[in-house]
Amino acid sequence: MNRKIYISLAILCVLVLSLQAACFARTPDKLPNVKILATGGTIAGSGATNTTTVGYTAAVTPVDALINNVPELKKIANVSGEQISQIASENMTNEVWLKLAKQVNTLLSQDDVDGIVITHGTDTLEETAYFLNLVVKSEKPVVVVGSMRPPTAMSADGMLNLYRATILAGSREAAGKGVLVMLNDTIHAGRDVTKTITDRVDTFRAPEIGPLGFFTGDKPVFYRAPLRKHTVFTEFDISQLTDLPRVDIVYHYANNTGDVIKALTQAGVKGIVHAGTGNGSIGKVEYPAVEAAQEKGVVIVRSARVGNGIVARNGEANDDKYNFVAGDNLNPQKARILLMLALTKTSNPEDIQRMFWEY
Structure with missing residues (x-):
């Protein structure tokens, strides 16, 4: 009797394993449905010769091509x-x-879309990725991809990047990790990554923090996940927005006069990200212009031009006294993204500081 039970259980296990294998096999009708949204960039560019890697024309190849x-x-x-x-x-x-974010949200709400790839130029790729990381309302994978060489160049990187970004967007492993950036076989969090080199294929890096994972062959392998809030866990809703509050960046340097801050205030900006020296320092000569801007309701975020590290609150400036927002470890261009979205909710520096700690 026991022998019959064991045989029956063995047969059942074989049937279950066979059923699982059938469910996860990549047959044509079981492939993930991935939408590719194109915005232009080098990945859609063209050069005069196959050795042209600078001075080419970007954004000429349509998405179907x-x-x-x-x-x-x-x-x-x-x-x-x-x-x-x-x-x-x-x-x-x-x-x-x-436009892009709204279409991403529309597509991801559909059952027949499993993930999205966004082709993009590398100059502002990190900004688009972080913006989407804050406003996409789905845990399905969204992968932003580009290339450093046009498709016409020898050793062009765009085709392989697109291929692997599509694998990533269709993978279960990428779900719930926020908006990802994939170039050069390296998987980055949209919040952390930045372009660090003008013209090399290994330009995208996350200084200090590092990548989320890598491709080994055609398989994405993750070693960590983002901890800051993103996508479905953020408070930002762009569904009814037709524009964003104007926020500009002021770069600090020796002998700065503060005139740029005055000009931006007169132009009607709602926020200024101050890319300060060191730990986000603001020069003494700038303070009158900063305070005049605040009197007109302009929110000031202290960031740093350094490129790495945390801007400490009440470190190089008395943030409590002057109602500044410390930019945490966001670089100036990403601090600008978060400040724009924050200003769609509030202009209270304390509330905005909380957002910089959370996102």
Whole structure:
């Protein structure tokens, strides 16, 4: 009797394992559905020769051609494309960000979309990734990808980057980790990553913090996950927004006069990110201009031009006295993103400081 039970259990286990294998097999009808949203950039560029890696024309190849240039995509996902914009990313605007984010949220709300890849120029890629990290309302994977060399160049990196970004967007491992950036076989958190080198394929890095993971062959392998709030856990809602509050960055340097702060205040900015020296220092000569800006309701965030490290509250400035917001470890361009979104909710520096600690 016991022998019969053991045989029956063994048969049952084999059936269960066979069923699991069938469920997770990558047959054509079981491939993930990945939408590729194109915004332009080098990955869609063209050079005069196959050795042209600078001085090429960005944003000329449409999304359907990008997809067709990588026929291997059909083996890893059911892909379709949509052209959101066709620009070099130094020309990125709030309007494009809002259009892109709204479309991402619309697509991810659909059951037949498992993940999204966004092709993007590298100049402002980190800013778009962080913006989306704060406003996307889904835990499905969103992967921002670009390239440092146009498709016409020898050893172009765009096709492999797109291929692996599509694998990542269709993977279970990427879900719930916020908006990701994938270039050069390296997976980064959208909050942490920045462009560090002008022209090399290993330009995207997360100084001090490091990447989330890497590709080994065609498999994404994660070693850590983001801890700061993102996507479905943020308080930001852009569904009804048609523009964002104006926020500019002021770069501090020796012999700064404060005139830029005065000019921005007159131009009607709602917030200023001060990229200070060292630990976010503000020069004495700037304080009159800063206080005049605050009297007109301008919120001041202290960031640092250094590129690494935490801007300590009440460190190089009396933030409590002057109602400054300490920018934590966000670089100036990312501090600007968070301040813009914060100003859609409040202009209270204490509330905004809380957001900088959380996001």
